Amino acid sequence: MSAGETPNEHDIEEPARGLSRRGLLGLLGAGAAGIAAGGAGGFGIAAATGASATSHAGSGTQYPFNGEHQAGIVTPAQDRIHFATFDVREGTTREDLAELLQDWSYASSRLVQGLDVSASGAVGGSPLAPPDDTGEALGLPPSALTITFGFGPTLFVDGDGVDRFGLASKQPAKLTQLPRFSGDALDSALSGGDLCIQACADDPQVAVHAIRNLTRIGFGRVILRWSQLGFGRTSSTSTSQATPRNLFGFKDGTANVKAEETSATTEHVWVAPGDGADWLAGGSYLVARRIRMMIESWDRVRLEEQEQIIGRDKRAGAPLSGGEEFAEPDFAAESSTTFGQPAIDANSHVALAHPTKNAGARLLRRGYNFVDGNDELGRLNAGLFFLSYQRDPEQFIRVQQSLSTDLLNEYIKHTGSGIWAIPPGAREGGYVGETLFG
Ligand code: HEM
Numbered sequence: 001m002s003a004g005e006t007p008n009e010h011d012i013e014e015p016a017r018g019l020s021r022r023g024l025l026g027l028l029g030a031g032a033a034g035i036a037a038g039g040a041g042g043f044g045i046a047a048a049t050g051a052s053a054t055s056h057a058g059s060g061t062q063y064p065f066n067g068e069h070q071a072g073i074v075t076p077a078q079d080r081i082h083f084a085t086f087d088v089r090e091g092t093t094r095e096d097l098a099e100l101l102q103d104w105s106y107a108s109s110r111l112v113q114g115l116d117v118s119a120s121g122a123v124g125g126s127p128l129a130p131p132d133d134t135g136e137a138l139g140l141p142p143s144a145l146t147i148t149f150g151f152g153p154t155l156f157v158d159g160d161g162v163d164r165f166g167l168a169s170k171q172p173a174k175l176t177q178l179p180r181f182s183g184d185a186l187d188s189a190l191s192g193g194d195l196c197i198q199a200c201a202d203d204p205q206v207a208v209h210a211i212r213n214l215t216r217i218g219f220g221r222v223i224l225r226w227s228q229l230g231f232g233r234t235s236s237t238s239t240s241q242a243t244p245r246n247l248f249g250f251k252d253g254t255a256n257v258k259a260e261e262t263s264a265t266t267e268h269v270w271v272a273p274g275d276g277a278d279w280l281a282g283g284s285y286l287v288a289r290r291i292r293m294m295i296e297s298w299d300r301v302r303l304e305e306q307e308q309i310i311g312r313d314k315r316a317g318a319p320l321s322g323g324e325e326f327a328e329p330d331f332a333a334e335s336s337t338t339f340g341q342p343a344i345d346a347n348s349h350v351a352l353a354h355p356t357k358n359a360g361a362r363l364l365r366r367g368y369n370f371v372d373g374n375d376e377l378g379r380l381n382a383g384l385f386f387l388s389y390q391r392d393p394e395q396f397i398r399v400q401q402s403l404s405t406d407l408l409n410e411y412i413k414h415t416g417s418g419i420w421a422i423p424p425g426a427r428e429g430g431y432v433g434e435t436l437f438g
Contacts, residue, residue, distance in 0.1 A: 004414070016099040019217065021117060022096065022281065023103035026219035027117075027132050047253030060202050062142040065109040067425040068282055072146030072433065073364065073389050074089060074236040075257035078200040081368045082207040083288065083385065084215065085193025085418060086154070086222040094165040096436040100221050104149065104197075104214055105431035114142035116214045129364065134216070145201040147210055149432045150286050150420025153177055155194040168434060170276035174393050175421045176284065177406035182404045190290050190416030198286070198387070204231070226416070230368025230385045237366060243317060243325065247293055247369050247382055248411075250310050251317030254325055255354075257364040268362045269389050279435035287396045289386040289415030290370075296379050298411045308361045309346030309407040320344045329354060349408045358402055359397040363388040393419060 003282070019027075063071045090098065107117040114137075116122050124137035156171035157163055172413075193420055196274055199210040213332070215224055234246045235253035240258045246252040257264050272279040309314055311329065313318055319329035323345040333343040344351050355362050367386040376379050403409070424430045 019103050020099045023217045026217045026378045060141045061144040063146050064110050066428050070148045072148035072198055072200055076241055077233040077235055077366055078144045079202045079205050080204040082211040084197050084211045084227040085225045086195045087225045088194045088222050092221045094220050101433040102431040105426050110211050112145045132214050134212055136410050137206050140206055141202040143203040143206040148198040150196040150422045152194050152420050172280055177418055179371045181400050183409055185413045185415055186417050190226050192418055195422045199386050207397040228385050230370045233363040234367040234368040246384055247295055254317050257362050269323055269364045271391055280377050280421055284365050284389045284422045285393045286417045286420045286422050287388050289414050290414050291384045291386050292413045293383040294411045295382050308345050311344045311350030347405050347407050349406050352402045352406050353399055358398045361398050
C-alpha cells in the first residue's frame with residue numbers, strides 16, 4: 001500500500017480466524033442467537049500485518065497490532081484516550097476467556113487499520129440483523145489507533161480468594177493490589193477490574209469506537225466496570241514529540257522515559273525473561289491513577305509558588321536550578337533570591353519524583369487530561385488520568401510513597417486506581433494473552 005491510500009480489504013492478509021460464535025452473539029445481544037449463528041459466514045477477511053508504522057497522507061498514522069510488545073506503550077503518545085476496565089461475568093469459563101481474547105485480537109487487528117470489526121461491518125451485512133460494527137468510524141482513517149490489553153490481579157484470584165479460571169499458579173508475584181497511599185480517596189467504582197483495554201488515537205471518535213465495539217463483542221462474557229475519556233496527552237513518549245502541558249499549565253513529560261532510550265526501556269519498562277512470570281516476558285505492568293486536580297484553588301496560587309511546588313519554571317519547563325527544559329535538575333544548587341535555601345524545594349514534585357530520590361526508579365508516563373463535567377459547587381471535575389508503565393510495580397510504589405510529602409498534594413486527590421499485567425504483543429496469526437492461555 002502506498003502512502004496516501006486509505007487501507008481497504010485488498011491490502012490485508014487472510015486471518016487465522018474470524019470472530020467466534022460467542023463473539024458474534026455479543027454483537028447482537030443475548031436475545032438474537034438464531035440470527036447470529038446464521039450470520040457467521042460473513043466474517044473472516046482481515047488480520048494485521050506485522051509491518052512498522054505506516055503514514056497515510058491526510059489520514060494519520062497506522063501502527064501494526066502484532067509485534068514483540070503491544071502497541072500503545074512506547075508508541076508516541078496520541079492525543080486522546082478511551083480507557084475501559086471489565087469484570088468477567090459469572091459462568092464464563094477459561095476457554096470462553098481465551099476465545100474472547102482471540103475475538104478481541106481479531107477485531108483490534110482490523111480496527112487499527114481503520115477497518116470495521118468484521119468484513120460485513122457497519123453496512124455490508126444483512127438488512128434484517130443489527131450491523132456487526134456500530135458505524136461511527138466509517139470513513140475515518142486509522143488515526144494512530146493502538147489497543148492495549150491488560151490482566152488485573154483479580155483475574156488470577158478474585159476478591160474472595162477463588163481461582164475462577166485455573167490461573168492462580170500463573171499469577172506474577174508482583175501483580176498484587178497496590179498498597180494504600182497517604183491521601184488516597186479512592187472510589188471503588190473507579191478502581192480495579194479483571195481486564196483493561198487502553199485505546200489511544202488522534203481522533204476521539206476512533207478511540208471511543210474501538211472501546212464501544214470491543215465491549216459489544218464481550219457481551220455475555222465480560223461487563224464494563226468503569227471507563228475514562230482523556231484528551232491532551234500529558235506526556236511525551238518519544239523524543240520526536242514536543243512536551244505537552246497538563247491542566248496546571250506546566251510542561252509534563254520532560255524527564256519521561258522515551259521510546260528512543262532503548263536501554264532505559266529495557267531496564268525500566270519491559271518485563272524480562274527470569275523476572276518472575278515467563279508468560280509476561282516482553283510485557284509490562286500498568287498502573288492507572290485517576291487524579292482529581294483542584295484547579296480552582298490552584299489558579300489562585302502565585303506563579304512563583306506554583307513553580308516552587310513543581311520545581312520547574314512554568315514557561316520553559318526548565319528546572320529551577322537553571323538551564324533549559326532538558327537540563328538535569330541540580331538539587332544542591334542554592335536559590336539566588338532566598339539565601340541558604342535550595343533552588344529546588346526538597347518537597348517539590350520533581351525533587352521527590354526524581355530517580356535519585358527513588359533508588360534509580362523511572363516510569364514511562366502516558367497520562368491524559370480529563371474534564372468530567374463539574375461538581376455541585378460549580379468546580380470542574382478535572383484532573384490527570386495518570387498511567388505509567390514499568391517493569392516492576394515496585395517502581396511506581398516507591399515513587400508514589402516518596403510523593404507523600406509532595407507540595408502538590410494540597411491541590412490533588414487520587415480518586416481511582418488499578419494495576420494490570422500487560423502481556424507481550426500478539427505474534428503473527430496469534431492473539432494477545434496466548435502466552436498465558438495458550
Ligand atoms: C495530578 C498529578 C500530577 C501532576 C500535575 C504532575 C506533574 C508533573 C510535572 C509538571 C512534572 C515535570 C515535568 C516532567 O519531567 O515530566 C512531573 C514529573 C514527574 N512526575 Fe508527575 N505529576 C503528577 C502525578 C504524578 C504521579 C502520581 C507520579 C508517580 C507516582 C508522578 C511521577 C513523576 C515523575 C517520575 C516525574 C519525573 C521526575 C524527574 O525525573 O525529574 N507524577 N510531574
